[in-house]
Amino acid sequence: MHTHRLELEDATLREWDATVLHVDPEQGLVLDRSAFYPGGGGQPPDLGVLLWGGVQTRIEGARKGDDLYLVPAEGDPVPPPGTAVRGAVDDARRFALMRTHSAMHLLCGVVSRDYAVPVTGGSMDELTGRMDFALESLPDGFLDTVQQACLVEVAADRAIEVSEVPRSEAVVKTAIDLLPEGLEVVRIVDIVGLDRQADGGTHVASTSQIGEMRLLKTENKGKGFRRIRFALG
């Protein structure tokens, strides 16, 4: 890929300068520098705008192919290659997705720690998420107990740290975010003392930023699988 991924280094960045490298009429446009999270690991892509010479191009999605392509809104003017643009990510959506993604990891950490069961899947959208666990049956008071433990971990304000380690040193327990083939360096997201995963997403800086977290219900997803749904306030 030719795009420098700014959001992987600084999840708080919302505006930046960039140059258009390439425009593909089918796939979208490629910037030299971008903070648009393109989606992955369960986290949906960012939305936002490119501003150039008094013109606005709305960005309605992104896709990863041989490059990181930003998808302009249909009918919006597209800046040609070489154009200097100002990029901006929709802050409300991104912050909601960061809080939700971090809540997913927190929930994973709590259930793994307290019930010693693996996570088998999950997905999220703005302020809602669901996570599946390999649980044969639910212990009495399961949802209330997990809810209380989540509140404790949010209030504990644990740091959420991002680092990169060589693949050979990446000892992770995750079943959520599978490591792509051929990846030499693995990005680790660590809720210090609770949960450590290989992950390419964007996260808040500490668990208190997740804010109000309500577990809504459990669902039986067939033999040996249980799902928890949650929402953030």
Ligand SMILES: [Zn+2]
């Ligand atoms: Zn994740």
